[in-house]
Amino acid sequence: MEGGDHSAGGSDESPSEAEFPSLREEGLPAAHEEQMSPDCSEDMEDSDSLVSERLLSPGSRAEGLGLGFSPAWSLAFFGEDCFNLEVIQYAVNLGQHTGSPCLDVKTQELQQQLMIETRNLKKTRKFYQKLFQQEIKNKGSDNKLMLSKLKSQFEELRSKVVFLDCVKKYLEILRVDQWGLEVSLLPSLAVCGAGSLDIQSSEDPSVLSFGTSKGKRTLQAGSPLGLMAYLYARNAAVEGYIQQFLYSYRFFCTPEKLLQFITDKFIGAASLDLLHIWITDCKRVDFNPQRKSSLVETLENFLNAEVIPVDGRGEVLLAALHSPPSTTWIQGRGSLISFEEDEDSTGVHSSIGDLGRKWRLSRGVEPKDKTFSIATALPMPFYGSLVAGLSSVGLHSEEPLPFGQKEYSAQHISQQLTLLQQEMFQRCHPVHFLNSRTQGVRDKVSTPNRNVAQQIPPAEGSAPPVCEDGVLRQLLTHADSVSNWISAEIVICDSVKTQVALLTKYLWIGKHCYESRNFATAMQVLGGLENVIVRQLPAWKHLSSKVCEILEELRAVQVFLKSDDLCLMGGEPRKRRPTLPSAHILAMHVQKLEIGAFALTTGAYKWPKLRSIAKVVSQVYAFQEAVYPYSLDPELQAYLRRRIARLATSDVHLLAADNDANFQQSSERQTRRIQDTLKRVRATFQ
Template structure:
């Protein structure tokens, strides 16, 4: 693989990406002009620019695919034959001497040459699995990535690092003959270190990790003096961790190649019914019908609000630093934001927390209290509770009772509780009905834009036992109620298959936020059963299936929602979540007579008493 060719490809990709960005910007300007000056000439121009944009986008995607493919080939050229792996696993830090041999107890393959499937790996010891990282097609087969997701089931990071350091030290000076097996081990070791640092810096090489100090000392004393790649690895290791957080749309990979129609729908200015209809045309096969975006019911008179009268607890982790404004005190049912705009900002809040998660945080989640019933705040396992069954699955656990996954699930619980609380604190059945329709519209838009996390949180809030008994449900039209059935169908779809969100080439390219609890439960199902055979060798197909499911997380994190953030609305939503995220729904509902159906005579008596009471105030 010639470096000049890779450099030329990289430069070409930069040029085409810039042209794509300019074309997208020009397209947006034409769209704005077309809205002001409607005419046939403008439509023709927009159509031509859109066609040019599609061609450039296809070209950029092709160049990106070629770049990734060449990177895989570059790594695989340093691979070893399978018959050399047993001696590689047995060798320590002494000068490497590789010999061809077979050891089924170390690496067990199931040859199916008659079916044209080669010899896939079936089982291996811990050292055998580490040695397979040096196999010729390990990276092309996806083994390298799958290994770094699952190695904690059979070895510690310290053991893995020691193996890699031993292989580097045993091949010093082998780079003089690039075609030798020693040179291949030498180069593959550096590739593996680079992949490990890039992929798991936040997990294994945090600033407080002793592993960071060990690797830093090794790169400084052993690698950098003899190889120029050592300086690059050191720079990557010592740099600030590459946080997988939400950035502005212009810096997202998706923002440069996303279709102009998608970005038009994502903008705040396009919060109109046409956007809902566009999203509906791209919806999934479980859809029943479209839901007309409900209009917010505005109260003409300033009425007493139970929500506004409740004491406001302070949660420093969720509250904005800015002082509470009168706008933030207003009940959610009286806010003027459209369901589309609310859905976008809730998506950004969810995305921010989701991008703090690493795939390995979803492993062994049952040991930290994540169960099917943990979606209820009052039933979540506390950090002090006793370990659950299966708590010893990982040799080295990277999560904990307050890890990123737990924060993601806590946020989901808060959103669910907030939805229920807003509904049971409405001041009238009319406002309650309008708010129900609004939440259904928000949930509908979320799942149509593949934000399944927020959609399922809203569904859980609406499915609360108290909320389901509200009289406002009887006031909703059948067309609006169909959105609830759609959300339930989505929930069944998500629970049906652990790889359901990876189906369809077009859908995989869209930004996606999975439901964290459902995904964690899918992984728990795969973790059931023994990981080892009677011989003590680890079942690689079982580990591979787990890796395939958790790898979705990185795939979803590569695609960002390019919604423009609204700091005011986000601060308002954070405030409402802090206020109602952990409140007692039955207690709130019991203080509001609107939540209970009344006979006509009882309602008249209650209204009379309320008017009399108001006359004395």
């Protein structure tokens, strides 16, 4: 999380309406933003991390909603390191002047600071836009110095707003932790009967077992009831335990048993906060109102009968329970959103020459240095604007034209394939990647060892941790379909020249994808090109060395993705870029963590093992947080869908056998063709 030396309240350097009368005017429309300089475009792109004034107004969050606007994946991934010391110290200092710095006082003071800084930030941005447009119209004016000062001021204000929003999240988590119990009370809570909260201080290693790590007492193992009881521990929220538990509890417990535990041990505000976090983070898989579920009915009955008559927050939970799950993660999560002026922005403009940046990595050597990161290995992504003037495609015919006959650029096609992949990936939840082996997911390279990866035995008769909606299987099927489509399109080309052109286009599509961090489609392209039939085509000999280098780059990217299960999480969390991981590679990383026993001989489950799995799968939400800004091309997408559907299950071997361009011609046949050509040439001169 970000920190720094940030002052509270308004800044003396912030522009006021008296100083800049133009601030009262409306902001420039999005269409004008395309004319801005690259520096200004970067400012507008980074403003995705700004806080909406509407969300920051007092009363915008109902009391007791816990982590309603907090990034759950950050807590699951970073744990207690989610917030740095500057954020924590700033929260401690809030409200000290009142003499009674309770959470309500701290929150109210912080809300006021956020409103002031956010308002100043919007004013500065609007004035910058207006001044920049004046500079464009009146070249040679004296506005350059003012623009430079405004840019520095914009960066300073933005840093303040992001920092204060981070403090706001920390206070929200403290609000959850304030109802927590001492750890010594948890063993008694775990075993007490339904409706009975006669708990006493005790220690029972069979329920909760602790160890020492880096001088701190940490949870090492626990029985299913003990791990559920630890949800009520003081500091469980700030340590990230609640989110980590929600992403991993299916290995030892069913959702029904977890809900029964929470309702049986109902502890007022603590249980309500816990239920809200569960509904918010796992609604797509546990409380989806679109699917008939006994879990939804049970919780609804409990809220109506036990909570709503005595606590108004039950109505809020009931409304959250029946609201449809968000289809796009960024729309349903987080308090960091972009301003309205940026909604139509297409990102940073770049030239096609930037795509030629070289990055090579030996194909056979995996990086062993743990500090190896994607930020240092891969070139920075470039989001170019869509290519204009493309020819229209007629999609009303019964048989769409072969892909090789289309005149779309590789960059434009890669962007539309990215949007198709993003649409599918947004349906994923972290738990979809759990126990993928029971769903038939295997390593594509090596034969699975049946003696190593065994099915994990369910605890206390619970079902295996498999999500039954088949989202992961759909992702993997789509990946295989795209790879088979690519192979089929190549082998049905009617000439070697056409194959060379198509191979070149696919390689550039793969390059555009991995440079924009769409590793899913990049690996699908590599899979299609690495097909055993495609690799034997004579057309490969006619590719230029520059194009062949792209294939080596794609192979190197694959090695990098397989080298570390957290390799895509490098860099600054607040500047998370759009990313689409390879679903198969991510599932294989999780499978490796699942190898081995989950439980000790005492029946207690190893919490470090469960926590490491939760950390890896939490990346799913991190990748969904930022979406690609590409414009949708419905015509091209419809064509791509039809071609992929048509060739997804086709037999590449049979298609290749029917095409002479896929075979190396014999020397005798080549000699005969040369002789025939010479005869025709001689005839023209006679």
